[in-house]
Amino acid sequence: MTATPFKSNAAYNEIEPCRTLQPYVRCFWGGKYACPDAGAPEAPEIVIPDTCADIIYRMDDAGHMLTSDFAGINDRSFLAHANKKTGHRITVFAIRFYAWSAYLFSEDSLAGTANGQYDVRERYAWLDKELRRSLPEPGTLTARARLAETLLIKKLETARSNKLVDSAVNDILRHQGTLEITQLSKQNFISSRQLERLFYEHIGIAPKKLSNLVRYQCLWRDIVSQRHFDITNAVHKYGYTDSSHLMREFKRYHSMSIRDAREMAFQ
16 A cells, blocks of 8 residues: 555556456556646655555657656655656556566566666566557556556466465465564475575565565555554554554654554545
8 A cells, every 4th residue: 555545636546457467466557747847846745665566657748758667666665756847748657566476577587676766678678568669659547557457467378486485475465464484484395595585586675574564564554444543453463562663663664653644645
């Protein structure tokens, strides 16, 4: 979940993937942004660790591709500023993968991609070739999402998967990030060192860090979905030492208090 999970406007909309892609793709998103040099500049928005990785295309209204980036998984929050001046309106189309499934469609390792942005062609040249040809043409977000769906579903037939990584990720998700790494290794019959190497290769971060991010995201989901969020219950549910530990860890990833984060989410 993002810092503003209920946001929907001309500049940002989400489309859910088809059922076949739901285990791999969180959503397709995009919108149109007014040129920053027209009127007052928009305030930067906070981006929190959402356990996802994004492929993001930006095009202008003249049909020119401006940027194509792959953003790896983040383990810290940051501020996203408005686009640079271009003289045009900017159209954005993006694919938001779950961080543990992005590797299935990649042509190269995801090691070293955490907290970074890279040219899509470095790891997804096959996908970029097809999207770069069609995306700049006038079209709706829905039409672009359906195009991407067709390409990703076809790629699943030859996707490179790793059963050990998938099994370990499944255990992390099932336990909501509370499973000890030693236990995770034992359950998957692999040493902690080997598991860490595989996670760096296929996800970009260590299993312990992914577990912590999953726990934080599960906590964030509870905070915005429960009418009366109870910290004491959350401490027990997610294995924090005490409420101070929970609040400190939340602020570490969200860069603000639970109260302020909740207010922002419902603005």
